[in-house]
Amino acid sequence: MIKLLLFAEFQEQAGTDQVEIDQAGLTVAELKSWLKQEYRFTSLDQTMIAINETYANETDVLKDGDVIALIPPVSGG
Amino acid sequence: MIKLLLFAEFQEQAGTDQVEIDQAGLTVAELKSWLKQEYRFTSLDQTMIAINETYANETDVLKDGDVIALIPPVSGG
Amino acid sequence: MTERLFDIQDTPLSMEEVVGKVTRRECGAIATFIGTVRELTHGKRTLKLEYQAYKPMAIKMLEQIGQEVKEKWPGSTIAITHRVGTLDITEIAVIIAVSTPHRKAAYEANEYAMERIKQIVPIWKKEFWEDGTKWVGDQLEQTAYPKGKPDVKEEDND
Amino acid sequence: MTERLFDIQDTPLSMEEVVGKVTRRECGAIATFIGTVRELTHGKRTLKLEYQAYKPMAIKMLEQIGQEVKEKWPGSTIAITHRVGTLDITEIAVIIAVSTPHRKAAYEANEYAMERIKQIVPIWKKEFWEDGTKWVGDQLEQTAYPKGKPDVKEEDND
Numbered sequence: 087m088i089k090l091l092l093f094a095e096f097q098e099q100a101g102t103d104q105v106e107i108d109q110a111g112l113t114v115a116e117l118k119s120w121l122k123q124e125y126r127f128t129s130l131d132q133t134m135i136a137i138n139e140t141y142a143n144e145t146d147v148l149k150d151g152d153v154i155a156l157i158p159p160v161s162g163g
Numbered sequence: 164m165i166k167l168l169l170f171a172e173f174q175e176q177a178g179t180d181q182v183e184i185d186q187a188g189l190t191v192a193e194l195k196s197w198l199k200q201e202y203r204f205t206s207l208d209q210t211m212i213a214i215n216e217t218y219a220n221e222t223d224v225l226k227d228g229d230v231i232a233l234i235p236p237v238s239g240g
Numbered sequence: 241m242t243e244r245l246f247d248i249q250d251t252p253l254s255m256e257e258v259v260g261k262v263t264r265r266e267c268g269a270i271a272t273f274i275g276t277v278r279e280l281t282h283g284k285r286t287l288k289l290e291y292q293a294y295k296p297m298a299i300k301m302l303e304q305i306g307q308e309v310k311e312k313w314p315g316s317t318i319a320i321t322h323r324v325g326t327l328d329i330t331e332i333a334v335i336i337a338v339s340t341p342h343r344k345a346a347y348e349a350n351e352y353a354m355e356r357i358k359q360i361v362p363i364w365k366k367e368f369w370e371d372g373t374k375w376v377g378d379q380l381e382q383t384a385y386p387k388g389k390p391d392v393k394e395e396d397n398d
Numbered sequence: 399m400t401e402r403l404f405d406i407q408d409t410p411l412s413m414e415e416v417v418g419k420v421t422r423r424e425c426g427a428i429a430t431f432i433g434t435v436r437e438l439t440h441g442k443r444t445l446k447l448e449y450q451a452y453k454p455m456a457i458k459m460l461e462q463i464g465q466e467v468k469e470k471w472p473g474s475t476i477a478i479t480h481r482v483g484t485l486d487i488t489e490i491a492v493i494i495a496v497s498t499p500h501r502k503a504a505y506e507a508n509e510y511a512m513e514r515i516k517q518i519v520p521i522w523k524k525e526f527w528e529d530g531t532k533w534v535g536d537q538l539e540q541t542a543y544p545k546g547k548p549d550v551k552e553e554d555n556d
Contacts, residue, residue, distance in 0.1 A: 097292075098375075139294075139297040141360075160364060161377055162364070163358045170450055170522055171524070174450075209535070213452070216452075238523040239456075240515045240519075255414060259432065265436070265487050265488055266438055268435070268439075269432075270434060272430035273428070273430075275426060278423070347431075347505055
């Protein structure tokens with residue numbers, strides 16, 4: 087399984103701060119498409135994916151046991 | 164009389180932080196020449212004169228009751 | 241060292257504490273930036289803010305910024321603490337303190353760190369207004385992630 | 399207002415206090431500069447420093463700097479406190495705090511104020527080394543008062 091962490095607007099849209107998904111083998115780009123269908127998240131185009139606390143590229147592939155996070159545009163500071 | 168305030172190196176050279184002088188009517192430039200002779204201050208060329216807490220020009224004239232200060236290059240901050 | 245130079249905390253921030261982390265005998269200059277909750281933005285009244293962080297990754301990104309600063313301004317020491325949770329107007333959201341031997345570098349490094357926080361550190365701000373709420377993104381008013389991802393490599397444009 | 403935005407004091411300076419003077423509901427950014435006593439300057443060990451001020455004139459000059467900052471960065475609030483007396487290594491000699499609605503101006507105004515302090519405010523520093531003492535002048539490493547007097551008018555070169 088893969089743990090998917092949700093923050094900010096995604097957390098509110100999903101009503102939870104994390105979900106387990108079974109999508110090992112997908113690329114980051116494929117994960118985004120899947121998430122759009124599955125959760126109807128609205129603003130994924132501007133959203134980064136972090137894999138194990140590191141920003142990922144669109145072509146990176148998910149492995150079982152990864153911790154994935156959706157990172158919408160940040161607004162700290 | 165005119166009160167002359169001394170700070171930093173001038174205070175140490177003169178051994179006091181203020182003196183009374185009777186030089187009303189002198190310009191600032193003339194005051195500097197007089198001070199060089201009278202007190203043998205070494206670095207008056209780079210020193211400003213303040214009259215009543217305001218930087219003075221070389222041509223400003225001293226009046227009785229003025230408070231004068233010798234302002235060597237500042238080093239605050 | 242036992243104290244964290246880079247931290248995320250849910251309790252009020254202390255200037256003295258963050259500045260204390262960078263005070264060094266060989267440094268004469270400490271530039272500090274304090275970000276506080278502003279009441280008015282573009283004329284709109286903010287009631288309060290909420291900050292949320294992906295804490296372990298946010299700390300890693302702050303550490304990366306610290307590394308960048310050390311490389312760009314040798315001899316500097318930087319500490320950053322960011323608040324999370326609900327903040328009232330005038331409360332402190334972030335403190336950046338940079339000490340350097342000479343002052344010019346302290347200002348520059350501080351400003352650089354703040355820019356980088358707004359680019360790569362996973363922290364989000366929710367605005368609470370009288371008529372609604374919103375998670376804010378894209379504060380730099382640039383197209384979000386023009387390269388498809390935040391520029392996590394050191395910036396080139398300096 | 400009862401508190402002085404511009405002050406000279408012979409007791410230890412408090413960041414919280416100076417920053418408190420400029421904290422405002424409409425300002426989201428506070429840039430602070432803290433000048434501390436550095437142990438090494440050009441490799442020479444400083445034991446302690448003494449600062450002396452022509453206090454009433456120094457406060458007037460700080461107020462003038464405040465006026466210049468207000469004109470150059472409308473909406474900004476600035477407070478400056480300078481220490482006098484004997485200071486040990488790492489003690490704070492000066493604190494400049496500037497609050498502005500947005501951060502860029504806070505850094506700029508702060509740096510400007512520091513430059514001006516070194517030009518026009520009658521405060522002097524005495525270095526104490528192992529092998530002697532010296533009243534320091536001309537820290538900006540420019541010819542002292544190139545125009546024959548410090549440029550008390552607002553600077554043009556910005």
